[in-house]
Amino acid sequence: MARKLRAGEDKMTIHVYAKLKDYFEPEFELEETIGNTDQLQEALVRINGGASELLSTCRFAVREGFIDNTFKLEEHDIVVIIPPSSGG
Amino acid sequence: MARKLRAGEDKMTIHVYAKLKDYFEPEFELEETIGNTDQLQEALVRINGGASELLSTCRFAVREGFIDNTFKLEEHDIVVIIPPSSGG
Amino acid sequence: MISSSSSRPAVEVSPLSAESIDMIGLLSGAHHPGAGAVVLFSGEVRDNNKGRSVLGLEYEAYAPLAIRMIEEILAEARSKWSLKIAIAQHRTGKVTVGDTAVVVITASAHRSEAYAANRYIIDRIKHEAPIWKCEYYADGTKEWSENCNHQ
Amino acid sequence: MISSSSSRPAVEVSPLSAESIDMIGLLSGAHHPGAGAVVLFSGEVRDNNKGRSVLGLEYEAYAPLAIRMIEEILAEARSKWSLKIAIAQHRTGKVTVGDTAVVVITASAHRSEAYAANRYIIDRIKHEAPIWKCEYYADGTKEWSENCNHQ
Numbered sequence: 064m065a066r067k068l069r070a071g072e073d074k075m076t077i078h079v080y081a082k083l084k085d086y087f088e089p090e091f092e093l094e095e096t097i098g099n100t101d102q103l104q105e106a107l108v109r110i111n112g113g114a115s116e117l118l119s120t121c122r123f124a125v126r127e128g129f130i131d132n133t134f135k136l137e138e139h140d141i142v143v144i145i146p147p148s149s150g151g
Numbered sequence: 152m153a154r155k156l157r158a159g160e161d162k163m164t165i166h167v168y169a170k171l172k173d174y175f176e177p178e179f180e181l182e183e184t185i186g187n188t189d190q191l192q193e194a195l196v197r198i199n200g201g202a203s204e205l206l207s208t209c210r211f212a213v214r215e216g217f218i219d220n221t222f223k224l225e226e227h228d229i230v231v232i233i234p235p236s237s238g239g
Numbered sequence: 240m241i242s243s244s245s246s247r248p249a250v251e252v253s254p255l256s257a258e259s260i261d262m263i264g265l266l267s268g269a270h271h272p273g274a275g276a277v278v279l280f281s282g283e284v285r286d287n288n289k290g291r292s293v294l295g296l297e298y299e300a301y302a303p304l305a306i307r308m309i310e311e312i313l314a315e316a317r318s319k320w321s322l323k324i325a326i327a328q329h330r331t332g333k334v335t336v337g338d339t340a341v342v343v344i345t346a347s348a349h350r351s352e353a354y355a356a357n358r359y360i361i362d363r364i365k366h367e368a369p370i371w372k373c374e375y376y377a378d379g380t381k382e383w384s385e386n387c388n389h390q
Numbered sequence: 391m392i393s394s395s396s397s398r399p400a401v402e403v404s405p406l407s408a409e410s411i412d413m414i415g416l417l418s419g420a421h422h423p424g425a426g427a428v429v430l431f432s433g434e435v436r437d438n439n440k441g442r443s444v445l446g447l448e449y450e451a452y453a454p455l456a457i458r459m460i461e462e463i464l465a466e467a468r469s470k471w472s473l474k475i476a477i478a479q480h481r482t483g484k485v486t487v488g489d490t491a492v493v494v495i496t497a498s499a500h501r502s503e504a505y506a507a508n509r510y511i512i513d514r515i516k517h518e519a520p521i522w523k524c525e526y527y528a529d530g531t532k533e534w535s536e537n538c539n540h541q
Contacts (some may be wrong), residue, residue: 078301080373124301131336149372170522172535215455231455236516237521237535272437273436273454275433275434275436276433280428280501281427287424337421357505
């Protein structure tokens, strides 16, 4: 997936998959400043509280690698939110 | 394997497989009277003592079913001698 | 996808496929003169799940990460069990009842390794790779599978 | 060879074959709408064994008993793991390096059962069925395998 370079824009882009698409658009932008995955999770719950439980089980990825809450998110990042695999 | 009916003959027929064929013909007849598998094993060791160890690990079958030493062999029986499987 | 213990050219198999999985083609290529055991697993779409009648599934993947994770799982299995061959391919998109959703093929000198590695690979793909399943039911509804660990 | 839990006509597979095993044909027929997991094991002739270079093998069977025992093993596995499909076929006669000597295919709702049953079937066939292997070596000698339990 090619990284988007968008000159002059400082919005964070969010991609969601699978059941998260029941709560969010597959791809959308966040206006607010987000510093880490905890803050991102909080921002998403503000958008749709119904996704709260599901979000608490998700992992996050930037640049095709997993990140945790210690990773410093920057405004132009594309963050992928990864629900649990079905495992079946 | 069709059972051989041989009128007028009272010889026991022996079939051997695999490594036993290094010691015996694949199919041969025994002149002596054999009552059970222990006696059969002894008779075969008398024919070729080199097979003694191998014979002690073999099973015996009559009419496509395994038999043990309690089975009363009769003179017209066809006895199949079954070495251990290779297991590999 | 290169098997380091193989002297033959390795078959390049993409870990994800949007088209039907060519299980027969993959199996036909999965032989090696030093491998006495080949084990194939095919995960196929059942006509029912948890008591509900299923028409088909849709698999969605976060492709770049899914591909990298499957390749890493295969490389780890190859090394751990000295496999001659280890390949896996998972469907994306819509699959119907009877279709193969995922295939794993392993080959090794003896059978214990081929079985163990095969099971290890499918379990890790199912539990770790970012691939999700949406079930379409006969009653017209659909549902994304959540973490259901029955096997 | 009839799977009692199947509503489809069962494929009749002879447990012994003097001709090449049609692994692809057997696998192509081994699908069932209620089976989410298909596992195939192929035992193939390796180019070496215990450090010796192998040209080929010859399998000899006490056919009537071998056939009955394999059928009984399959029936037992079908019942124990509620399999949708359980088939096995073992070669007799000469086989060369790379040839399939024995194939086992199992299919069940979930994968644990298909793996476990497949392994159970091949282990019992290898250890119990009256089928013997003669190895032909590159140095011109041959040898009947005796009880070697490595797997």
